[in-house]
Structure formats: structure tokens, C-alpha cells
Amino acid sequence: MKKSIGVRIWRISIIAVVSFYLLMPLYAMFDFSTKQFGLGGKSRNLDSWRIIPSQPDLAIAITRSLLTALIVMALILFLIVPTAIWVHLKLPLLRRPFELLCLLPLAIPAIVIVVGIAPLYRWISINLTESPITLSGVYSMLILPYTYRSLSAALDAVDIHTLAEAARTLGASIGRVIFGIIMPTIKTGIINGSFIAIALVLGEYTISNILNYKTFQVVIAQIGRANGNVAVAVSLASLLFVLFLLLLIPNKKRLGTVLDVDVK
Amino acid sequence: MSSSPYVQLNNLAKHFGKVKALDGLSLDIAEGELVALLGPSGCGKTTALRALAGLQELDRGLMIVDGKDVTFQNANKRGMGMVFQAYSLFPHMTARDNVEYGLKLKAHRTSRDKRKARSNELLELVGLSTHANHYPHQLSGGQQQRIALARALAISPKVLLLDEPLSALDAKVRTQLREEIRRIQLELGTTTLFVTHDQEEALGIADRVGVMRNGQLEQIAAPDELYDRPGTAFVAEFVGLTNPISGVVSKGAIELLDSTVKVLKGSITIGQGIALVRPENIEVVASQSGNATVFSASFLGASCRLSITLNDGTRVTAQLPSSDAVGLSAGAPVKVSLLDRPVFVKPII
Ligand SMILES: Nc1ncnc2c1ncn2[C@@H]1O[C@H](COP(=O)(O)OP(=O)(O)O)[C@@H](O)[C@H]1O
Ligand SMILES: [Mg+2]
Numbered sequence: 197m198k199k200s201i202g203v204r205i206w207r208i209s210i211i212a213v214v215s216f217y218l219l220m221p222l223y224a225m226f227d228f229s230t231k232q233f234g235l236g237g238k239s240r241n242l243d244s245w246r247i248i249p250s251q252p253d254l255a256i257a258i259t260r261s262l263l264t265a266l267i268v269m270a271l272i273l274f275l276i277v278p279t280a281i282w283v284h285l286k287l288p289l290l291r292r293p294f295e296l297l298c299l300l301p302l303a304i305p306a307i308v309i310v311v312g313i314a315p316l317y318r319w320i321s322i323n324l325t326e327s328p329i330t331l332s333g334v335y336s337m338l339i340l341p342y343t344y345r346s347l348s349a350a351l352d353a354v355d356i357h358t359l360a361e362a363a364r365t366l367g368a369s370i371g372r373v374i375f376g377i378i379m380p381t382i383k384t385g386i387i388n389g390s391f392i393a394i395a396l397v398l399g400e401y402t403i404s405n406i407l408n409y410k411t412f413q414v415v416i417a418q419i420g421r422a423n424g425n426v427a428v429a430v431s432l433a434s435l436l437f438v439l440f441l442l443l444l445i446p447n448k449k450r451l452g453t454v455l456d457v458d459v460k
Numbered sequence: 461m462s463s464s465p466y467v468q469l470n471n472l473a474k475h476f477g478k479v480k481a482l483d484g485l486s487l488d489i490a491e492g493e494l495v496a497l498l499g500p501s502g503c504g505k506t507t508a509l510r511a512l513a514g515l516q517e518l519d520r521g522l523m524i525v526d527g528k529d530v531t532f533q534n535a536n537k538r539g540m541g542m543v544f545q546a547y548s549l550f551p552h553m554t555a556r557d558n559v560e561y562g563l564k565l566k567a568h569r570t571s572r573d574k575r576k577a578r579s580n581e582l583l584e585l586v587g588l589s590t591h592a593n594h595y596p597h598q599l600s601g602g603q604q605q606r607i608a609l610a611r612a613l614a615i616s617p618k619v620l621l622l623d624e625p626l627s628a629l630d631a632k633v634r635t636q637l638r639e640e641i642r643r644i645q646l647e648l649g650t651t652t653l654f655v656t657h658d659q660e661e662a663l664g665i666a667d668r669v670g671v672m673r674n675g676q677l678e679q680i681a682a683p684d685e686l687y688d689r690p691g692t693a694f695v696a697e698f699v700g701l702t703n704p705i706s707g708v709v710s711k712g713a714i715e716l717l718d719s720t721v722k723v724l725k726g727s728i729t730i731g732q733g734i735a736l737v738r739p740e741n742i743e744v745v746a747s748q749s750g751n752a753t754v755f756s757a758s759f760l761g762a763s764c765r766l767s768i769t770l771n772d773g774t775r776v777t778a779q780l781p782s783s784d785a786v787g788l789s790a791g792a793p794v795k796v797s798l799l800d801r802p803v804f805v806k807p808i809i
Contacts, residue, residue, distance in 0.1 A: 361513075361548075364515065364536050365612075368565055369536060381551055
């Protein structure tokens, strides 16, 4: 008993330290966003938060970035995940080369990628569309290292070969095996991979800025040049929004398992 | 019913690199029969089973099921029910959903009501009606295998294929489930191929046992015949225990341990050879002027196993009813002879 109290104290202090470390910057952001500089000196108010909705381009940039994230997500679900499954299931010899390929975006600096990809995007914006949503193409490549790793780990954690063969003998087509059996089985891996991807897409600045697309981060930077407080307020708001999303999904899943157990 | 076998595997061959996993395997299974494929690890049992399921392409060979050539048919069209070693249940589905899975697919599509009735029936059959809404991770290993069996049977498979379905379970559950598989198989009359490396399992469950070696069928026979009349030295040694004792063969009999017994077909026909004698075919009686002494004795319940040192120094193992072993403790002088049962004799090298 004594020992367990000791353990608990340890745990609480570790959680406290980590929370402090993680929450301090958020608090600092909030603090900064409510401070008014100049005239009144110490006055504090929520003005910078209040004027967020009236910022030019902001709403549209958020919509665009979210839409881009959504498209990237769809690409993950219908292209990257099935491909990863296929490689694991049927092409074991291609696993290493594929992994290496997926790691390339980490090894190549974003700047270099932009330089390489700029002519393509120039062509796209002249001949097809100027919409920043086309960025989902380059983004779905940038996210590969993270997404593929988390998928690969999830695929290694279960015996997908046996599951696939069991489903096959019961009459399932290859498509059904991938979408109906294996994807639900590695759901957690897919969710994790997608979240990293979304966070990356919503936070990406270098490429969209250089290619001259007004995405969320680019607009925040713009606002920041005009008014630092508002920019920080917007950043904090977006951070909280993503945090909210992150907390929401695993909880829902946990809730699901709890319900399953009780149903029996 | 036609006279040709329900399942015919003809001359199946498959190699992986230099390894010949199947090397001309031929096997017939009658309708409603349970055949066990027995053999050491790596002899090609799984490959054979997977080939019949359509999960393994072959280099050559012919597979006929129910009068149809299925050699090139896809796995999802064959209607084979397969039970794997372990971890084959779909983890995101309840036990019932697992059982009903095949019935939702095009190949075996069944209306919702009939599906429900069928899964109830099968869950009942495997004794897990109360666990219908459990997820695989909430079931024990034995329960998972029962559900896997129910799932495979749900589609009324042409052939039920079991690949070492009990090997991941502990001993007690293993025998229990083995008997249950047999009961269900007899009840439904499902033609079944059961793969195992455990001879006790094979002999205990099957109508016929096929012993495999290096990708070929060495011998196939009813369990008692396989045990009493092995056709090759490999079968004699792989199935059950044997004592290698040398003796001289002539005129279809071998002389050893002061006894003369017939030799089985396939044995050497003349000269010095090594007889493979079953422990329970060795007779042991206490005798001061005997030809051996008891080295050690272990009590197994109904029977007793004796390790005996012959006067020439060879050690043999005998097994006799405990009642006959009274007083035969370590050091006791005994006379050892053979019961009059035919024995397999292999050449010396
Ligand atoms: N997919 C494969 N790739 C390479 N070798 C294989 C493969 N499957 C089986 N083998 C080899 O073929 C032989 C027979 O394997 P298997 O049929 O699994 O034997 P068993 O089930 O009797 O233990 C083994 O030597 C095994 O290593
Ligand atoms: Mg095997």
C-alpha cells in the first residue's frame, strides 16, 4: 500500500511536469493574445479574439486548408492504405524499397521539394486551376513517412495473411478483404496516421507560401505581420481546435469498446 | 454416390526455391470421411492443405472435388471451410458476425433471417451460444477455435480443412476440442482433411491417417493398421514408440530376444536387420535366469513403463499393464521376450 502511494505520487508529479511543459506555451500564447501594448499599458481584453472573424481571407483560408486535409485524408484511405496493405500482403519483396521511397520526403528538405515541384504547379495553375486545393497532391507525398510508418506498424501487429486467407476461403473478393477485413482491423493505425497527416497539412507553411497559395498558415503569417496579437490568438484557436479533434476520436473508440463489453 | 472418391489430389508438386514442399503427392478422400495428414514439421502438410483451399498455386497436379476439376479455381469460389492454427477471427466482429461472414458474401448469400438461424445453430453446435456477442479478444484460445470452426462450417463447405487447429491450445483443451471436432464432423458428415504433426491427435480423430514425408505420402491407412502394420521404417518410427533391436531375418520371420515373430511387408527379406518393436509388444516376467535387468520403472496409471538393460548392454523400453509389473522395480532380473505380433524390420544402414 505504501509503495502504491509512492508510485502514485511519482505518477502525479510526472504528469504535472509534462502538463506544465506542454501547457505553458499555450498559456503564454493566451497571455500574449490578451495583452494590449502601447497606450493603456497593462490593460487586458479579448479584443484580438473578437476581431478574428473579421480578418480578411481567414475564413476562406481555413476552409481551403480543411478541404485540402480532407482530400489528403481520402487519398490516404483509398490510395495509400490499400497500397500499403497490398505491399504487405502480396509483395513482400517490395517492402524495403517501398519503405525507403516513403522516407524520401523526410530526407529531402521542403525547399528542395518546392524547387522541384514549382514548374509543375505553375503549369497546373495556368492550365487547370489556381485553387490551393491542388496542394493536396504534394501534401499526400509529404505525409508519407509518418502515415506509412504508422500503417506499417499496425499491419505488422496483426496476422493479416491469415485474416485475408480466412476471408478468401469464405468467399470474399480481394477488394472486400482489403476494405472489409484488413482496414477495419488496422483502424487505429489508420486513424493515427491520418491525424498526423492532418496536423501536417494544417501546419504546413513553407511550400504553400513559396508556391504563393493562401493557406491557413500563410494567412496567419500575414495577419501576424499586421497584428501579432491576433495572429497568436488565431494560432491558439486553431491549436485548440485540432487538440479537440484529437481528443474526440480516441475517446469515441474507447467508449465503443466499453459499450461492447457491457452489451454481452 | 459415385464410386470415384469425393476429393482427389493427383500428383501435386510445388517447390519454393530449392525446397520441394510437395513432390508428387496423391491422396483420395471419400465423402464424409475424415483424413488426417500427419508428418514432421516442414514435410508439406500445410502446403497441401492450402493447395486444396486454393490459397497456394502449384507447379503441377490435379485436384478434383465432387467430380469437378478445381485446380485453377480461385479460393473464394471453392467453398472450402478452413480453420487455421490461431488468430484467424476477424477482430472487429463479434463471434456471431464472424460466423455469419461467409453467408453475407455473394458466394453463399443468405437472407438475414436464415443467416441468424444458421449462426444460432452453429454457435449451439460448438457450445458457444452464450458468447455470440463477444469479440475475439474476449474469448479464450479454445473458444476462438470453436468460433473459427463454426465460421468455416457456416458456408456448408465441400471440404473442411483444418491446419493444426489445436496446436496453440493447452493439453486438456486440446483433447476436449479434438473430440468435439470429431463429434461435429460425424454429426454433419462433412468431408474433412485434418493436418497435424501430433500422432496421438491424428490417430485419435481420423478414419484414415496419411503419413507424409518430404512432400510425399508415405502410407495411408486406418489408425490401428498404421500403428500395427507400418509399411515403412519411417512410419513405424514416426507413429508411436519403437525399440530398435537387431536380429536375423529368414523365411519371413525374425529371431530376436529368444522369440521368433513374423516380419511385416516392406521389411528386408533376408539377413541381419533392425526390428522396430513396440514397447507394448515386449513381454517381461521376473526371472532369476533371465536375459535382462530392469533399469528403471515409471508408473503411468493403468500401465507401467520399464526401461530394461539387456545382457548385451542394449537398452529397451517395455510397456505393460501395471498389474503385470508388480515387483519389477529397478535392479530386478527379468526375462524379456516378444509377443507374437508381426514387426517391421529395416536394413542395418
Ligand atoms: N511461402 C513459402 N516460401 C518459401 N518456402 C516455403 C513457403 N511455404 C512453405 N515453404 C517451405 O516448404 C516446406 C513445407 O512447408 P509446409 O507445407 O508449411 O510444412 P508443414 O506444414 O508440414 O510443416 C518447408 O520447408 C517450408 O519451409
Ligand atoms: Mg504447417
